Amino acid sequence: MSLKIIRDEDVAVALLNMGGPATQEEIEPFLRRLFNDRLIIRFPFAQFLFAEVLIRARLEKVKERYQFIGGGSPILASCLAQANALNAELKKRGRALEVFLSFNYSDPLPATTMAAIKNKRKKYILPLSLYPHYSLSTTASNIFYLKKEAQRTYPEAIFLESYSYHLDDGYIQAFVDRIHAVTNPPEKLDDFYLLFSAHGTPFYFLKEGDPYSYLVSQSIGRILGSLQRQHHWSMSYQSAVGPMAWLKPSTGSMIKALAAGGVKKIIVVPISFVNDHIETLCEIDIEYRQLAKECGINDFRTVKAIECHPGFISALADCVENSLAFCHPRMP
DSSP states (O other): OOOOOBOGGGEEEEEEEOOOOSSGGGHHHHHHHHHTOTTTOOOSSOHHHHHHHHHHHHHHHHHHHHHHTTSSOOHHHHHHHHHHHHHHHHHHTTOOOEEEEEESSSSSOHHHHHHHHHHTTOSEEEEEESOSSOOTTTHHHHHHHHHHHHHHHOTTOEEOOOOOOTTOHHHHHHHHHHHHTTOOTTOOGGGSEEEEEEEOOBHHHHHTTOOHHHHHHHHHHHHHHHHTOOSSEEEEEEOOOSSSOBOSSBHHHHHHHHHHTTOOEEEEEOTTOSSOSIIIIIIIIIIIHHHHHHHTOOEEEEOOOOTTOHHHHHHHHHHHHHHHHHHSOBOO
16 A cells, blocks of 8 residues: 655644743633643542632732743743744755644644644644653643644644654753853863753653653753763752642752752753743742752752754754654655
8 A cells, every 4th residue: 555645735733832821811811721621630529629729829929920030921932933943944954844833721722723724724733742751741731632623623634643852962962052051161060960850740640651751861861971971960850739749859859958968059950841931930040049049059050941942943853854754755
């Protein structure tokens, strides 16, 4: 049986992310969508009731945290810049592919994305996650809701499967460059403890076979290899919410433990984040910085997210090309 040729012009690359509230007014609906999503946050019963309690308990604090970084999340602008950079990189490679954004909890929501894809009459959809490490709580959720919307409004669309890029040379090099950028000669990177901080997930995902933590550790291993670093590093998790158990150790507990062990210089690497937003700009750079100071750590530095680093954009383009080559041959 012959394989059907796929033309680049017929493919929509859907760049996936959870999104974030761009303004103070968008924070509450963003949280409501998030905490009522049973694919992510599973309360033992009465999901809506637990979600409302959690929203009411956290709303003012969350609004205050966003005020620290300008009032809202910069993630939409960041992802748009990445989409434009990926479009340009694919065009440079001679690929006539178009990139769309799809967020779970803020605009553009899956309905908006599918309407745009349908309007462009794209026959195929290649989901490409901005979460480099596959998880049931992120990539799987993004794909689920995009497919659900497609079934409702554009059932003839065909979804393709994308490769992973968490070990791509460009992705790894982007982090290596960002880490080196936080030190200045005659400083030596070896003088700093490296703490790789990943976004946490509820522990029940790990029990269900979620590969997330393993994939994160693989990326860290490759980065450490490039840095020729064997010691003086560790991995932790941040951003836990709700009453359920989350992956450990937490980044906060690691900072306390390192300080108690006499560590004075730390570089925090946001290993699972490709955008600077609330988890990096506020949680790491403000809250964990204050914690480190209180614990006696006198040199606390943070690594910027890889954003539109050329290596990362190249990794995304590699992922698109490899995924399409695996699915079907392309038209010359």
